[in-house]
Amino acid sequence: MTTELTYESTLRELATDKGVLRYHEAGEGPPLLLLHGSGPGVTGWRNFRGNLPVLSQHFRCLVLEFPGFGVSDPTDEHPMLAAPGSVIRFLDGLGIDRVDVIGNSMGGIVGTNVALANPERIGRLVTVGGVGRNIFSPGPGEGIRLLMEFTEEPTRERLIQWLHSMVYDPKMVTEELIEERWEQATDPATLASARKMYSKAAMAFTAKFQAESDTPPYWAMLHKLKARTLITWGRDDRVSPMDMVLVPMRTIPDVEVHIFPNCGHWVMIEQKEAWEHAVLAFLTRKDAS
Known part of the structure; x- marks a missing residue:
């Protein structure tokens, strides 16, 4: 008899020198680390809870909860800067030397950065949208602009507008989804953390810093990525438009790309069965080591 994978039954805690990391654990076998994206009310559980029954077989x-998103203990760092370090602390705390990674949007960027800096720690890498840079489309994308507007003035209407930008099928935006996202996104600490990332001032600072920095952006270093990589993308993604895939598709040495039709940014939710099938085929294939 299979135990139902509920929030409570899978929730775990790991004490680290930078606070408690919370995560969800399900299944047995080789370790698979799932890293969530960003945005109002996001958590790792909400990103991947629908995929756990299949993947955990x-x-x-x-499923790691990044610091600064209202579940794991926050750190003093910018949430995006804190995330890679939290991955290493998490793996070290659990005694895991090497792991395969699935990263959604921001989580894909974090997983890529960890793999670039610690190639011996990451086996295979699956990303869901978000990785790369705009080539033909203007940046930031529609979904990011709506995210900035919500962060500046968090209203229920702006949250709903942002949620609609995340999906191809508007029926995906249910009252239940709106309510759970609204509760988490308007928590004062979580909102303050989001403003470090997506307020207009924060975005302007990031753009200025990148323009003046001598350090190359991560997407310019993808030719050094050792991990065998599967990039998954929604054809109708309005958050990270599909032309962003061109740089990683061309420069990552060992990369495959799977584009899903009639699908927005949340590929693992909106094209759940097709995405799971493609990801499992990649992760369990004999030649993938």
């Missing part, structure tokens, strides 16, 4: 799934 093959892997020991570990």
Whole structure:
């Protein structure tokens, strides 16, 4: 008899020198680390809870909650800067030397950065949208602009507008989804953290810093990525438009790309079965080591 994978039954805690990291664990087998994206009310559980029943049949799934999103203890760092370090602390705390990674949007960027800096720690890498840079489309994309507007003035109407930008099928935006996202996104600490990332001032600072920095952006270093990589993308993504895939598709040495039709940014939710099938085929294939 299979135990139902509920929030409570899968929730775990790991004490670290920078606070408690919370995560969800399900299944047995090789470790598979799942990293969530950003945005109002996001958590790792909400990103991947629908995929755990299938993935946990093959892997020991570990859904990490990044600091600064209202679940794990926050740090003093910018949430995007804190995330890669939290991954290493998490793996070290659980005694995991090497792991396969699935990263959604921001989580894909974090997983890529960890793999670039620690190639011995990451086996295979699956990303969901978000990785790369705009080539033909203007940046930031529609979804990011709506995210900035919500962060500046968090209203229910702006949250709903942003949620609609995340999906191809508007029926995906249910009252239940709106309510759970609204509760988390308007928590004062979580909102303050979001403003570090997506307020207009924060975005302007980031753009200025990148323009003046001598350090190359991560997407310019993808030719050094050692991990065998599967990039998954929604054809109708309005958050990270599909032309962003061109740089990683051309420059990552060992990369495959799977584009899903009639699908927005949340590929693992909106094209759940097709996405799971493609990801499992990639992760369990004999030649993938």
